Amino acid sequence: MSKMNHEQIAEGKDISLKLWVVLTRAQQSIRKKIEENIKSYGLNLTEFGVLELLYHKGDQPIQKIGGKILIASSSTTYVIDQLEKKKLLHRKPCPTDRRVTFAALTAAGSHLMEKIFPEHRDAVDQILGGLNSSEKHEMTGQLKKLGLFAADVVQ
Structure with a gap:
């Protein structure tokens, strides 16, 4: 290999x-x-993630929430407990399978998300305002490509 190839590598x-x-x-x-934006609503990132999932996708089996948002499934029960204490969600038994319990937004949880989610979406748009829409689409595609490649790398 030439010196140029070593330098390029x-x-x-x-x-x-x-x-x-x-x-x-x-x-x-x-x-x-x-996180600063979410804290301004009296929530942490994990709590907001659970509320946002329920707000957009409806009632969810508690056992599957951790895998659907960016939290460790081991902390899901704790977060559900905290949100239940805040009266933002409640547990609901599955009518067809006694082993399954759903997390569901309360009226207060739905009302909170109806109020704060549009504000949060605007804040995220402002935080990511360093790129225009075209650049965001391009970067989304490139980061997805990079992530999928990295997941398949064998070391």
Whole structure:
């Protein structure tokens, strides 16, 4: 291999490292701002994630909530308990399977989400306002491609 090929390989690896750092820092900055927005409603990110899932998808089996949002399934029960104490959701037995319990929004939970979700969506749009719509579509596709590739990498 010529010297030029070694330099090109090294440059490719260096740009991969730089991309990793930039992605991580961007994600941390975005997450911090989004968490601040959610905290302004008296919720944490996990609580909001559960409420948002129920708001958009309806009642959900508690056992499946952790896998549908960005939380560890081990903390799902704790989060459900906290939201139940806040009277934002309640547990509802499945009519056809005694082993299954659903989480369902209460009237107060639905009312809260009807109020705050549009505000939250606007805040996310503002936080991600550094890109125009076309750039967001392009980046979404590229990040999805990158994530799918990374999931299949064998080390």
